[in-house]
Amino acid sequence: MHSNCISYQPNTMISPSSNLTSLSSSDHKLAGNFVSRGLFFLLDVQILELFLALFVFIAIHSLRQKKRYGLPIWPFLGMLPSLISGLQGNMYEWMTDIIISQNGTFRFKGPWLSSLNCVVTSDPRNLEHLLKTKFPNFPKGHYFRDTVRDLLGDGIFNADDETWLRQRKTSSIEFHSAKFRQMTTESLFELVHSRLLPVLESSLNSSAAIDLQDVLLRLTFDNVCMIAFGADPGCLRVGLPEIPFAKAFEDATEATVLRFVTPTCVWKTMRFLDIGNEKKLKRSIKGVDEFADEVILTRKKELSMQSNSMMQRSDILTVFMRLKDEQGVPFSDKFLRDICVNFILAGRDTSSVALSWFFWLLDRNPEVEEKILGEVCGIIAEREDGKMKESSSNSLVFKPEEIKKMDYLQAALSEALRLYPSVPVDHKEVVEDDVFPDGTAVKKGTKVIYAIYAMGRMEAIWGKDCREFKPERWLRDGRYTSESAYKFTAFNGGPRLCLGKDFAYYQMKYAAASIIYRYRVKVVKGHPVVPKLALTMYMKHGLKVNLCKRDESELQKYFK
Numbered sequence: 187m188h189s190n191c192i193s194y195q196p197n198t199m200i201s202p203s204s205n206l207t208s209l210s211s212s213d214h215k216l217a218g219n220f221v222s223r224g225l226f227f228l229l230d231v232q233i234l235e236l237f238l239a240l241f242v243f244i245a246i247h248s249l250r251q252k253k254r255y256g257l258p259i260w261p262f263l264g265m266l267p268s269l270i271s272g273l274q275g276n277m278y279e280w281m282t283d284i285i286i287s288q289n290g291t292f293r294f295k296g297p298w299l300s301s302l303n304c305v306v307t308s309d310p311r312n313l314e315h316l317l318k319t320k321f322p323n324f325p326k327g328h329y330f331r332d333t334v335r336d337l338l339g340d341g342i343f344n345a346d347d348e349t350w351l352r353q354r355k356t357s358s359i360e361f362h363s364a365k366f367r368q369m370t371t372e373s374l375f376e377l378v379h380s381r382l383l384p385v386l387e388s389s390l391n392s393s394a395a396i397d398l399q400d401v402l403l404r405l406t407f408d409n410v411c412m413i414a415f416g417a418d419p420g421c422l423r424v425g426l427p428e429i430p431f432a433k434a435f436e437d438a439t440e441a442t443v444l445r446f447v448t449p450t451c452v453w454k455t456m457r458f459l460d461i462g463n464e465k466k467l468k469r470s471i472k473g474v475d476e477f478a479d480e481v482i483l484t485r486k487k488e489l490s491m492q493s494n495s496m497m498q499r500s501d502i503l504t505v506f507m508r509l510k511d512e513q514g515v516p517f518s519d520k521f522l523r524d525i526c527v528n529f530i531l532a533g534r535d536t537s538s539v540a541l542s543w544f545f546w547l548l549d550r551n552p553e554v555e556e557k558i559l560g561e562v563c564g565i566i567a568e569r570e571d572g573k574m575k576e577s578s579s580n581s582l583v584f585k586p587e588e589i590k591k592m593d594y595l596q597a598a599l600s601e602a603l604r605l606y607p608s609v610p611v612d613h614k615e616v617v618e619d620d621v622f623p624d625g626t627a628v629k630k631g632t633k634v635i636y637a638i639y640a641m642g643r644m645e646a647i648w649g650k651d652c653r654e655f656k657p658e659r660w661l662r663d664g665r666y667t668s669e670s671a672y673k674f675t676a677f678n679g680g681p682r683l684c685l686g687k688d689f690a691y692y693q694m695k696y697a698a699a700s701i702i703y704r705y706r707v708k709v710v711k712g713h714p715v716v717p718k719l720a721l722t723m724y725m726k727h728g729l730k731v732n733l734c735k736r737d738e739s740e741l742q743k744y745f746k
């Protein structure tokens with residue numbers, strides 16, 4: 187290839203000139219055309235070869251960088267080609283492989299002038315540093331806030347500094363109050379026994395499989411709306427109806443997530459022109475606001491009447507309505523709306539998605555299901571009114587203190603969350619230049635992604651059996667023992683630790699125990715189970731299952 191390029195001499199191609207002089211003028215023209223075409227052709231070939239050589243050089247250079255940076259870095263495009271190919275398969279597995287090969291941290295270089303540059307880490311030391319030790323230096327940041335502001339406003343999920351702290355303090359007091367606990371326990375009892383179990387029971391009569399993920403999403407949506415607004419939208423009902431508020435909420439979150447993969451100037455222009463995804467977002471936010479406005483208005487009327495029902499309420503909306511800001515002014519309707527919408531977003535899908543992965547894992551690990559059933563029946567057997575009576579009753583209701591005792595079930599749920607965390611990746615922005623404990627320097631404005639999914643699959647953290655589903659790793663002397671939040675980050679850590687963590691465990695344990703005690707959940711053979719690419723780790727195709735009712739003789743063996 188090189189010899190061809192270098193030895194090519196255009197002048198030598200025109201000789202022997204003597205033969206040319208004896209030709210007529212038209213022949214001359216023809217010959218001239220022929221020669222110049224030949225020349226251009228050869229020039230083309232030469233340019234092509236040059237480009238080819240350049241490309242090979244760049245490719246070799248880029249691929250060589252793979253060893254050092256984890257991925258090839260292409261001129262202008264950075265690591266984008268690898269990201270695109272990663273997106274074709276399981277994105278989280280792809281990210282895990284790179285992180286492991288880079289010992290826990292790597293720098294992603296996006297295309298020139300893009301906002302994709304970031305540092306990705308799953309090193310527990312770095313997580314402790316950014317979530318706790320240097321917490322003020324790693325807020326959610328402007329980029330995140332601007333992108334989700336239309337939907338989330340100034341609510342807790344989208345706020346930093348004082349705005350966040352004020353909501354956090356108030357909500358935290360509320361979440362730990364006895365009144366709030368009673369309200370959440372009662373609302374869950376109502377939802378599971380009057381809605382979830384009848385919906386599941388009705389599916390027994392039809393031979394068609396049901397989408398368990400959809401059913402669970404409806405359960406937790408209704409539940410979190412009761413907690414945030416004190417209002418039940420009624421998504422979980424026999425027939426699984428479409429509820430305008432739930433639909434508007436889902437559409438609004440999906441459209442907001444799309445903004446993260448659209449250049450900022452593009453979505454802002456689309457918003458200005460009110461077209462495409464932005465039009466859909468605007469319309470769905472309107473649907474969310476209509477519901478919120480109506481609930482707020484009704485509650486204000488109740489408040490002005492000082493009605494008895496108002497005094498009993500302990501939902502987030504009522505709690506914030508009773509309060510005033512630093513100037514002694516009640517919070518605006520817009521702020522109240524933001525607070526509630528954020529709570530719904532935070533507590534809406536996380537538990538249901540975790541439960542879906544949990545039931546799928548149980549299907550693949552029947553010995554774990556056996557142990558859970560053994561534990562549940564053992565706890566029922568301790569009741570004073572006797573095991574025989576309870577085991578035969580379809581109307582069995584678990585008491586809160588019994589749910590608390592279910593250590594093995596809690597371990598199995600934690601194990602599901604370790605392998606399939608509901609929030610697979612999270613992010614922060616750097617305020618001032620800093621250095622992570624592993625030596626990675628991060629400049630002001632850098633985006634930091636912490637890869638929670640990858641953390642659950644690192645031998646360095648969980649040992650050689652890290653990819654196995656083993657609830658026993660959470661037990662010490664048969665009792666559930668929690669892990670450091672910087673090793674098991676499914677609920678975040680530090681000052682922004684999930685506020686709903688205790689409630690989420692209660693909710694998941696209550697729903698799981700109530701289902702497992704009554705039914706065997708069998709995933710439909712061949713049903714594809716893969717994660718969806720979103721902020722929450724949904725199953726892309728849902729979870730199609732068939733339920734089989736447990737008969738009494740089956741349960742009796744666990745009571746022995």
Ligand code: HEM
Binds near residue numbers: 413529536537676684
């Ligand atoms: C399995 C269930 C759950 C998981 C895995 C989970 C996980 C998380 C994570 C990772 C965060 C941090 C998000 C971030 O800052 O970017 C978070 C925050 C939060 N979660 Fe949960 N969550 C769950 C259930 C709930 C429930 C049921 C509620 C409410 C009823 C809730 C309320 C909140 C709130 C209010 C925050 C914001 C805390 C703050 O920023 O200070 N979560 N959760």
